[in-house]
Amino acid sequence: MSIRLYDTSARQIRDFAPLRPGCVSIYLCGATVQAAPHIGHIRSGLNFDILRRWFAYRGYDVTFVRNVTDIDDKIIRKAAEQNRPWWAIGYENERAFDDAYTALGCLPPTYEPRATGHITEMVEMMRGLIERGHAYEADGNVYFDVRSLPGYLALSNQGLDDLRQPAGEGETGKRDPRDFAMWKAAKPGEPNWETPWGRGRPGWHLECSAMAHKYLGEEFDIHGGGIDLIFPHHENEIAQARGFGDAFARYWVHNAWVTMSGEKMSKSLGNSVLVSEMVKRWRPIVLRYYLGTPHYRSTIEYSEEALREAEAAFTRIEAFVQRVTELAGGPVEPAAEVPPAFAEAMDDDLGVPQALAVVHTTVRQGNSALAADDKEAAVARLAEVRAMLGVLGLDPLDPQRAGEQEEGDDLRHVVDSLVRLVLDQREAARARKDWATADAIRDRLGESGLAIEDSPQGSRWTRCTTQGRWSTW
DSSP states (O other): OOOEEEETTTTEEEEOOOSSTTEEEEEEEEEETTSOOBHHHHHHHHHHHHHHHHHHHTTOEEEEEEEEEOOSHHHHHHHHHHTSOHHHHHHHHHHHHHHHHHHTTOOOOSBOOBGGGGHHHHHHHHHHHHHTTSEEEETTEEEEOGGGSTTTTTTTTOOGGGOOOOOOTTOOOOSSTTOEEEEEEOOTTSOOBOOTTOSEEEOTTHHHHHHHHHHHOSEEEEEEEEGGGIIIIIHHHHHHHHHHTOOEEEEEEEEOOEEETTEEOOTTTTOOOBHHHHHHHSOHHHHHHHHHSSOTTSOEEOOHHHHHHHHHHHHHHHHHHHHHHHHHTSOOOOOSSOOHHHHHHHHBTOOHHHHHHHHHHHHHHHHHHHHTTOHHHHHHHHHHHHHHHHHHTOOTTSGGGHHHHHTTHHHHHHHHHHHHHHHHHHHHHHHTTOHHHHHHHHHHHHHTTEEEEEETTEEEEEEOSTTOSOOBO
């Protein structure tokens, strides 16, 4: 079965046919670095990280470009509010995004270009658009003439006559109020660059058309981003690229929002949850499970209860991995291939929820094998589980997770030593058939948030309260 993806431009799921056999080129609209990232920002990066991993598993050579918008109106306003250089605001928040992507296990992009590093390419594109009659200069601004390009607004399925786009501050000389700015004339105190039309700075949309052209060529496979970017950003990218002569993206893939109380999570609404704060309360791998396992086109409604459920679900997987690893005497290598049902789900528009169901089924089969003292079957199921978790970026034994696993090791060993003393007392009570005392110790540990499991290898404890930093010992 070939990989199939929902193409926003076609409004249907399509078989994926790469531009070049064996290769996949992806451009993802990345961060606008006016502020530190909340979990809504990072969801897009996670969804496309999983897509990229699946293409790689299927044997494709993936080129993955994720841009950084390091100059725009919001960054300039933040700089004025904080009385800091605009570039300092951008760099600080770019680092915060990098930290968030890394913490949640996203692979680094093949290329991560900044807007301000590609002014030359933007000027070349504007010059070409003006020569072709798709753009014009007015008062130092350069605008795209939306009526010049048939098919404008096809992605968002809107009618041009129904579109209302008020002019922004300083956007003078428009021939049509719906024309959009590719280049903004310089204002006092703002960053600016020299062009044939005077000094100024990029508009929001031009950078992506220019950078996609530079790094992926005139045509590439997949353009991705959040559904909020379909209009105006992606519509305007298409207009610029096609007006310039590029075929541009063959598939358009969009992820849905993270919402809070039914509204899109955003800074302006004051309902954002910063990644930097969340990773202090929840293990990053649990956050990845929470944000990455719903279907990418489904909305995630944020709640603490949903995070607790995600933690409990992942802990069950993690406990199985740890138990079989101990039984095997060391790490079990991932299987060469994932189970067919998992692959079928992933091929079908990146069906992560259905694929995850296969993971949990395999874990249950493995636990049954453990209960039956069938070491060979348990090890085989773990190999399958690790292969599937690797595709999802959720393998707790992945070396990338080493730092997270080491976090809190000193405290963990202290707690384990103390719990072991109590478990030794319980074992002594069981040995003398003092079941009442043994049960009382187990119940008291349970009240403290520790679940006790008896096995032929001895008693084990699991922290079963929420927001735990360690699991089975």
